[in-house]
Amino acid sequence: MSHCPSGTGGFAEALRAVLGDLLTLRAGLDITLTDSDSGIDLLISGRVSLDLARREALAIFAESHDLASVHVLDDGFLDPVSVRRAPKMRFGEVEAPLPPGGFVQATKEGEMALLEAILEWTAGVTHCADLFAGIGTFSLPLVRHSTVHAVEGARSAVEALRKAVHGTQSLKQVTLDHRDLFRRPLAAHELNRFGSVIIDPPRAGAAAQMTELARSAVPAVIAVSCNPNTFARDARLLVDGGYDLVCVRPVDQFLWSPHVELVARFLKTA
Numbered sequence: 001m002s003h004c005p006s007g008t009g010g011f012a013e014a015l016r017a018v019l020g021d022l023l024t025l026r027a028g029l030d031i032t033l034t035d036s037d038s039g040i041d042l043l044i045s046g047r048v049s050l051d052l053a054r055r056e057a058l059a060i061f062a063e064s065h066d067l068a069s070v071h072v073l074d075d076g077f078l079d080p081v082s083v084r085r086a087p088k089m090r091f092g093e094v095e096a097p098l099p100p101g102g103f104v105q106a107t108k109e110g111e112m113a114l115l116e117a118i119l120e121w122t123a124g125v126t127h128c129a130d131l132f133a134g135i136g137t138f139s140l141p142l143v144r145h146s147t148v149h150a151v152e153g154a155r156s157a158v159e160a161l162r163k164a165v166h167g168t169q170s171l172k173q174v175t176l177d178h179r180d181l182f183r184r185p186l187a188a189h190e191l192n193r194f195g196s197v198i199i200d201p202p203r204a205g206a207a208a209q210m211t212e213l214a215r216s217a218v219p220a221v222i223a224v225s226c227n228p229n230t231f232a233r234d235a236r237l238l239v240d241g242g243y244d245l246v247c248v249r250p251v252d253q254f255l256w257s258p259h260v261e262l263v264a265r266f267l268k269t270a
């Protein structure tokens with residue numbers, strides 16, 4: 001945590017103290033800390049009723065630890081408790097706003113390793129699709145050499161990517177699609193115009209979308225996965241559809257955990 005002035009241990013203790021009895025409630029809370037380029041974004045999700053004293057304590061905590069922002073998400077309602085700076089992430093030359101608790105790769109080094117493979121394997125490709133695009137981790141660096149059709153299910157992420165694209169000159173064309181790819185995967189005939197498809201689903205994988213990819217004529221698929229089990233299931237769908245798995249690179253980015261990220265390259269051969 002490069003923005004954590006008191007060290008990770010001291011910070012965790014101080015956060016525990018400010019949350020106090022909220023942490024002991026039976027419903028439980030999810031705490032998400034994201035080290036954005038403008039400082040730490042803290043999202044507290046769960047059944048939280050903030051009285052004035054607790055709200056002030058959180059605002060003072062944000063001030064004393066120089067947090068970018070603190071939000072509480074309770075039953076779909078997002079409460080901006082303290083927004084000192086808008087959280088942002090830089091991808092390539094482009095800055096994207098980070099929605100509270102928005103998805104980013106677990107480490108910058110891991111993100112760079114994934115991106116290196118993606119840029120290497122899409123060299124010379126002029127039309128790419130980025131499925132499960134998030135706020136543009138891969139789409140934004142890719143637009144240096146390719147048009148990108150970015151598809152994502154979280155509205156806040158799509159809006160963040162839209163702002164990033166609109167605020168930037170000299171990018172190749174980016175088209176955005178807010179879409180639930182589990183229920184409405186891109187069909188094979190919609191995929192066929194792309195030279196390469198990048199797909200980075202959540203841990204559940206993307207069986208429905210892989211089935212359509214397997215039916216398509218897309219020459220190359222790059223799959224990013226944080227779950228080797230669902231990756232193996234989805235890779236089988238592609239291989240049965242005529243793709244060869246030509247390379248898998250593990251990316252050991254989940255610190256203090258046995259989990260592993262990977263990026264894999266498939267080429268259509270049949």
Ligand SMILES: C[S@@+](CC[C@H](N)C(=O)[O-])C[C@H]1O[C@@H](n2cnc3c(N)ncnc32)[C@H](O)[C@@H]1O
Nearest residue numbers: 132133134137152153154180181182200201202
């Ligand atoms: C592993 S993250 C990858 C995000 C992005 N590629 C990145 O590297 O930052 C998976 C993304 O899939 C999105 N997602 C989850 N379920 C989805 C669905 N059913 N349809 C479309 N997108 C979904 C999440 O919001 C998240 O942004």
